[in-house]
Each structure stands twice: as C-alpha cells, then as structure tokens.
Amino acid sequence: MEQLILSGRPVADAYKETIKKKIDAAKAAGKSVALAILTVGKDPASFVYRGRLLKMAESLGAESRCVELAETSTTAEVVAEIQKLNHDDTITGILPMMPMPPHVDQKAVGSALAPEKDMDCLNPANGGALLMGQGRRAACTPRACLAILKFYNIPMEGKHAVVLGRSNVVGKPAALLLLQENCTVTICHSRTKNLPELLQQADIIVAAVGKAGFVTEEMVKPGAVIVDVGINVTDHGITGDVAPEALEKASAYTPVPGGVGVVSNVMMMDALTAGL
Numbered sequence: 001m002e003q004l005i006l007s008g009r010p011v012a013d014a015y016k017e018t019i020k021k022k023i024d025a026a027k028a029a030g031k032s033v034a035l036a037i038l039t040v041g042k043d044p045a046s047f048v049y050r051g052r053l054l055k056m057a058e059s060l061g062a063e064s065r066c067v068e069l070a071e072t073s074t075t076a077e078v079v080a081e082i083q084k085l086n087h088d089d090t091i092t093g094i095l096p097m098m099p100m101p102p103h104v105d106q107k108a109v110g111s112a113l114a115p116e117k118d119m120d121c122l123n124p125a126n127g128g129a130l131l132m133g134q135g136r137r138a139a140c141t142p143r144a145c146l147a148i149l150k151f152y153n154i155p156m157e158g159k160h161a162v163v164l165g166r167s168n169v170v171g172k173p174a175a176l177l178l179l180q181e182n183c184t185v186t187i188c189h190s191r192t193k194n195l196p197e198l199l200q201q202a203d204i205i206v207a208a209v210g211k212a213g214f215v216t217e218e219m220v221k222p223g224a225v226i227v228d229v230g231i232n233v234t235d236h237g238i239t240g241d242v243a244p245e246a247l248e249k250a251s252a253y254t255p256v257p258g259g260v261g262v263v264s265n266v267m268m269m270d271a272l273t274a275g276l
C-alpha cells in the first residue's frame, strides 16, 4: 500500500507566509505585534519550547517579551503579572508556560488571561467558545492536527475519529475540532475499557497519550489515518505514541519528529495574528 507521510513542514511553511504578511501589514499600520511568554521557575522543557517560539517570532517579524518569575512566586503574584500584560497595549498575546510549580493554581492563571490575549486556550471562556463552535482560539496543538489533515485533503466528514487522550490542551479540543468537521468522534482515556476494539474501528486516530509505542499494530485498521501527537524521549531518540509497525498499516501518518510539533509552533504565531 502506498503511504502518504503527513509532514508538518509544508503545512508550517504555508501558514508562515500568510502570518508574515499579516504581521508586516500590522506593523506598517503602526500596530505592535508582540508575544509575551511567562515562565515561573526553571522547567527545562519550557525553556526549550520558549527558545523555539522566540526564534519563530523573530523570523516572522513579531516582537517578543520574556517574563521570568521565581519558582517561589505565589498564584497572586503570577496573576498580577498576567493582569499587567493584559493591560499592556504593546502586548498582543500572552503564553504562560505550563506546567507551573505545583503550588501555583494553573486554573487561576488561565482564568486571569484576557480572552483575546490567551494564546493557548487556557481561559475557560475560550474553551467554552470552542465547545459552542464559536471563536477560533482552540489550543495550538489540536489546531495543528486539523491543519495537517486539511492541508493534505484527508476526508473527515462521516469518518470515525478516535482520539486517545482527554487533556484540556490536546485530547478534548482535538475531539471538538474533529466534530466540527463532521467526524463521528470517540474519546479514549485511561479508564476506557475496550480501547483496542475502539481503535480498530477508527478511520482517523489522533494519539495524544504521552507513551512511546502505545498504539500497536493490532489496534490499527488497515488504511487508517494516524495523527501522532506524542512526544516521548526514549533511548532511540524522540518518538511518538504509535509503534512503527502500527504506522505501516496506515494510509497516511504524521511522523515524529517533523509532524504535529512543527505545525503547533506556527499555530502559536497564527493565534498571535488572529485579531490583526
């Protein structure tokens, strides 16, 4: 069977071109386009991710500002910083890096974000709008999944999509976006009883579990389309949630690395330009 590799790079490039034009036009009109990235403490993964976003913002002509709070910052201090950024007219979008230290109430941080500056759909107002099929501020990663499927003209209407994972940042919004495309959607999670049987029925699999090789060969229907969101650091390097033998049965799949992750970062910049 001939397979289509759903590489993220061409999708990202297509978006970047449009985003750059929007940023250039906004700047020419005297508007500021700037992403504020707020970190609390020194989570290494957050700093790696921040570095990538800063580079991308710069390459597209957007400004960025790093706000670094101490590990010991209280929820009130983090919220106060977000409120300052909310009221700063030179800041277009705000991304508080998660996870924050456990003593910080992440829900309070998300709720403090001005909905129009909330870059990764952390404010429940944006989550609610997504549920109602309104607004466009779904989190960046699920939007990246959908952008890839659309870019490669993968038919979605009437297809059975099985989403593995129900986190607020990936699984749940991915399921809602697939529903908006008229998929029939099943969401699986750690308490799902008959997960292999459900997966075997999937025309489209979105895997966001965070476990290397979780989806095995016998779980995949021949010809299924697989979107592998997982990023797992293993002895063999970075791998997704889907085993190589399982990918072989797919008609199309996103590689890891080089698939969803590449497009997710661009979606952050797309969110930044949404209101321009």
Ligand code: NAP
Pocket (backbone or CB within 6 Å): 141, 164, 165, 166, 167, 168, 169, 170, 171, 188, 189, 190, 191, 192, 195, 208, 209, 210, 211, 229, 230, 231, 232, 260, 261, 262, 264, 265
């Ligand atoms: P998460 O918050 O840890 O959620 C994982 C989900 O997987 C949960 O809903 C959990 O179920 C489910 N799960 C865990 N073990 C399971 C099992 N044995 N059977 C069935 N379901 C199981 O992770 P996340 O933030 O959604 O991220 C998921 C993966 O995507 C991670 O590898 C992460 O690194 C990656 N990621 C990639 C990008 C990107 O840009 N490519 C962006 C974000 C995340 P319960 O809810 O029942 O616990």
